[in-house]
Amino acid sequence: MAEDNKKGVILTGDRPTGRLHFGHYAGSLANRVKMQHEYHQYIIIADAQALTDNAEDVNKVRTNIIEVTIDYLSCGIDPAVSVIFVQSLVPELFELSAHYSNLVTVARLERNPTVKDEIKQKGFQRNIPVGFFCYPISQAADITSVKADTVPVGEDQIPMIEQTNEIIRKFHNLYGAKIFPEVKAAVSNVARLPGIDGSEKMGKSLGNALNISASEQEIRQAVHMMFTDPNHLRVSDPGKVEGNVVFRFLDAFDPNTSELEDLKEHYRRGGLGDSVIKKRLEGILIEGFADTRRIRRELENDLSYVREVLREGSRRAREVVAATLSQVRQAMGISYDSFRP
């Protein structure tokens, strides 16, 4: 697998439940574009995982497979370098999950803080679908299936990586074969982007997201509506930079950091209007992502290319994952070579 001088294998990806937004860009997409040249990078479009709590809205998941792929490509993910694949088109992942599910107890899953939080967030309680409850196991399958050693995550996802490493250790101990590398959580040091309304998290379902695919008009509108400092009433008033969404965005996207520091100073002591900083952000988002919008328009008119990317990526991923599964069955002692059809 590890040809060359690449540093290792990354698994990353998204649940296809909506177009990607600037929070995704700052938090992971930008990093993926860079990392794809340094690592073997697999990007999973986790449709099966998305279905665990969207069984009644398959259409959303299906259409967003294409949308998310266009987001990837328009942001600079290069399918010749990164392997972009659709989870359910690599059915070996379902079998891997099944084998791992014998190595994890119900009690252990219930203790997983990430799952606990999400159950609370989604208001599931005990009516949580079994598939959703088990998704840490499915993620362990995704990660190990390509023998990833590095998984970029937010702080809140660290318990998922711990769960994966537990499964790996249990597997190695039980079956006496060291197949998988230990997985390292590459925690992003990029601060999470807030929603345009100032709430801590940007999310499509929260109605406060600004999509990467937004038109110039939509960007202007969103920036216009962005939460700043509610006590910064007159231009001459001193303003707060902390919690100010416009500055959070500028922190993420403004290439000129020294100018940005000066602006923050100015804003703090008073005399700098919101309209100035909003104008600046607007320009950065509109000009800085002009290529992204242009490429998206082109791809929307060339869907057969987008589909070909998914077809070829899924084919490549499946080759790798099938080889891993074969090693797993070998280690477990269930190759059954003498009576396998």
Added chain:
Amino acid sequence: MAEDNKKGVILTGDRPTGRLHFGHYAGSLANRVKMQHEYHQYIIIADAQALTDNAEDVNKVRTNIIEVTIDYLSCGIDPAVSVIFVQSLVPELFELSAHYSNLVTVARLERNPTVKDEIKQKGFQRNIPVGFFCYPISQAADITSVKADTVPVGEDQIPMIEQTNEIIRKFHNLYGAKIFPEVKAAVSNVARLPGIDGSEKMGKSLGNALNISASEQEIRQAVHMMFTDPNHLRVSDPGKVEGNVVFRFLDAFDPNTSELEDLKEHYRRGGLGDSVIKKRLEGILIEGFADTRRIRRELENDLSYVREVLREGSRRAREVVAATLSQVRQAMGISYDSFRP
């Protein structure tokens, strides 16, 4: 699928955790031998399910796949008529399970009485492996994968069939396609055989089983040790027929029911020794299963034939199950024909 004048499709099978015993024969094998001519009969050797609570003893599961197959063949299961297959060699079953697991809540699984009982029996409590906890979903996948409409079960397994029908209904409602027949539990009216020690259940793990593959010598020994009526001390004493293991066996295997009724009468009023009824049972088991033992010896010397049965059965099952899975994905709307590799 339904060529001809067969009555429907049966799914039945066993977890390969030990050789089959006379309890299995009376409870289901005899019936399968008959039913295979009246129904399309699929017999699943549920290795993946067996692994859910035997992850640390794969060897037991693997070797018993062969042993159970020999038991089947030696008892008269005809692989030209019945499809004998290995669960994990039909990997589409793992994917089916995954899709179904989104249609069942954790709370619903916890309420399943069969699972509850088995958790208690195995002393698992919350340390139950996730795979084991989910096995009703996996069984629903097995059953629906061949579109079975009839599943022979004991009383205690009826909740599993209810769970399957719930999943089927939920699937049909959600995806607006009627793919599966309602499943009927064919509850055996054969009384369950007790262990040779008189306890209610015969089981390998209980150490009170008499295997179908037992030698003449082992049969004699087991019958000799069988629990009768502990108060039937002298031949002239009246004896109890109820709870008497020898009579329970005779009920199951003695072809001459009127003679058997006379013997019971005689035993009840006194004057009939245990040795007489044991001699009778011994003869019936040794002569009645002479062919079974002979065929087993032949197959043990022709393992390549046994493996060929599994290979061919698994191939045939996989064809059918893959077609079902394809319908399932079609109904769900995740065929992805335009970008499937």
